[in-house]
Amino acid sequence: MGKMYVRIKDFIGGRLRGLxxxxxxxxxxxxxxxxxxxxxxxxxxxxxxxxYDIGREDARREVIEIEPLDIPDFVPADTLSDRKVREMEEFFNQFNR
Structure with a gap:
């Protein structure tokens, strides 16, 4: 592949020099x-x-609104101990401060 590229390049260069x-x-x-x-x-x-195309009306894209996802609760609440629930609440509450 490299030899063919060099051959084509030399051929075109020779033709241009000749012209x-x-x-x-x-x-x-x-x-x-x-x-x-x-x-x-x-x-x-x-x-x-x-x-010019930046300012045109048809060049503008419509913004697609994505609704929030409803994430199902896979872990039933009664499988977590009260201690674990408190730890999780404290962990996430530290980001709200």
Missing amino acids: CDRLSPRQRTATVLVAAALFALGNFYMIFRAV
Whole structure:
């Protein structure tokens, strides 16, 4: 896989060098400026389009409300000793202070 990647990269690089060698320095400068202008326009379009979409009504998402869960009591109250219940109440009450 790595050799194929290197081969493709060398092939594309050779083709680009061949195309650029045929151009005069003035044509190379014009080509670079046109390419830079096209990339800049594409970049600005993407940025401004994203900023525009942020403020649009359809871009806003509805907030989904989740109701609290009803957790069933799996441990019957009479299986816990009074001492254990007091310890648990004291433990949880320390967070309310």
